[in-house]
Amino acid sequence: MTVATVLDVGSSAPRRRQSFWRYCRGNLKGSEFTWALAFSVPYIAVLLAFVAYPVSYGLWMGSDPALYSDVFSDVIYQDTVVNTLIFLALGVNLKLFLALLLSGVFMRPGWVSKVMLMLFVLPWAVPQLPAFISLHWMLNGEWGLLNNALWILGGIEGPSWLNERWSALGCAIAAHLWKWTPFWTVILLAGRMSIPQDIYDAAKVDGATGLTRFLFVTFPLLANLYLVLTLLATIFLLGDFNTVFFVTGGGPNNETHLLATLGIRNAFDLARPDLGVAVVMTALPVLIPLVIILMRKLKTAEVQL
């Protein structure tokens, strides 16, 4: 993601103080400036009405300190924080590591790898709700497809996947990997493809093949992209509501909630929107630094591909 820069070509040559209005106009003359204003009004209106106002309203709702003592003393909240941390650590890292490895597999020439890539991307293309509901039913302990298959094909009586906190959390992480790994694989594949072939040829002359080629040629060139993707994936995962809500529903007895799902549950199921916003606010001290680091990374270092 790059930031649009404005070339300051139109500043006046003699250094006299500009009026504020002249400053605003920049290098646009007359009716052009009116048009420019008119064109930007719709989006500014959308921003003000549907981003600035809700965010400030949410901040105002969550500004009561008494709320936070309620939130932190809630056992469900404490479990939720642990769940979120585990989900983040495993989800992001497994996802991107698998994506990195798989992007190497899909680089192979030939039609087979292209067809496999297309099939692999299918979970990302399928709409989220039917897919996660299907996963929820598939993991049912009595009549789900997974346990039926285990019984018929292997004679194994599968456990009740969603009835126990840790296996339910594991299933949610697996569902998240199932849906989102293809997305990151494609991005890393694009990154790999932009590495010029000359580098590989030079490395081959030096005797680097296979694992050494990956460790010393490919991965250093992908490292910056990988870091940016890790930051992005963490930010996305923090706000991920659909996976846990539809696969485990918050888990047996509210044990597999994440911060996002707990916030919504407090706001809508318990009819306490202020509690919901407070839960969500507690994620901000993690979210904001991540975003700042990401913005800096994107601005200073052009993503090295």
Added chain:
Amino acid sequence: MSTRTLVAAEPVPVAAPSGSAGGMRRAARRRRHASNTALVLLYAVLLVWTFTPIYNMVMIALEHEGDVYGSSIVPVQPSLDSFWVVFTQGYWYLEHFWDQFGNSAFIAGMVTFLVLLIASLTSFTVGRMRIRNGWLLTNAALLTYVIPASFLAIPFYLIMNHYGLANNPWSVIAALVTFATPYAIFIFQEYGRSIPIELDESSAHLSAADGAGIGRGRHLCAAAGLERISVPVPIAVGQAEHDRASCTSAVPEQ
């Protein structure tokens, strides 16, 4: 499938094991076979992993109600009855299926139209007309994605009440437009950069000579750039549709 199509050109190792050339070839062939088998195994695992939930979806859709709770892994007596029930609204839960379908279509259409309109205007202002400090607008757009949608859903619900839009498809349209527009602006800007700025200037001169004004200039620029834009428009629309399908759960409807 010959082995050659599956395996990329593996360089023959430089350090040859001491032995005949035939021995070296046999070792290389064994290595290729091993990596081939590994690849086929990996592909098989990937296919099973990818398709099981989708197969489950299709299987349940084709089964009768009682069989869903049974223990079979292939559809027992597959039939299209469930689809018939949906299309004829033959179940109490589906009483208003076609109304809801129409709602979805309406929302999708309006979101697409509004996203394209707002994003193209904004990216034109920032990218082509180079309004001063246009980068502020782009950054503010990207900041929309800082706060995840599920966090924003709670204040959204309350302010939609303030705006009087509760129980109204326009609240959903507003939410979806808010989240789809920054991405569309970004895509349009990236592609808009590829249209040479000289087109704008020359059409501005043309229209100044004609006295027609910026409207015509933009028209000329748009016509010249239409082929370039024909790629990002489907992308922006596709993203809006994809987000629509996933966002409707984050913004609870009444």
